[in-house]
Amino acid sequence: MTMMTDQEAYALTHHDGHFRLVMPYAFIGLEHPVHRHVYLPLNRNYRPLGCPRQFGAGLDDIYDYLSQAWVFRRDPTTFTGIWWNSGECFLHLYDDSAESRKDYLNRYAKLLTKVASYRPTAL
Numbered sequence: 001m002t003m004m005t006d007q008e009a010y011a012l013t014h015h016d017g018h019f020r021l022v023m024p025y026a027f028i029g030l031e032h033p034v035h036r037h038v039y040l041p042l043n044r045n046y047r048p049l050g051c052p053r054q055f056g057a058g059l060d061d062i063y064d065y066l067s068q069a070w071v072f073r074r075d076p077t078t079f080t081g082i083w084w085n086s087g088e089c090f091l092h093l094y095d096d097s098a099e100s101r102k103d104y105l106n107r108y109a110k111l112l113t114k115v116a117s118y119r120p121t122a123l
Helices: 006-012 018-022 059-068 098-102 104-112
Strands: 026-030 038-042 070-072 090-092 115-117
Touching (some): 098 104
Antiparallel strands (some): 026 090, 070 115
């Protein structure tokens, strides 16, 4: 894959388009009784994927969306070349800068190779 231009990267998440709603912006770790490294992907509005800002689904009821969580083979905080400006609570794939989105798809593809399951209940 090649990197996007500045214009393509800017357009990717401009306004409240489809990309901002359904593609992972950040991941938050969840406690799970069986599995380690369980993380819920969040959209740009810090809601579970597909949930617009105006619907409830905030961080208070995040465990209602456990079926959307991803289980990683190892601790994702140790992954290199994937995260962008991640903090203590969230692992971010991009931010509001066009620069962070230029290689988003490359980093996202790399992240997908590290997933053990897309549903903790399936393991």
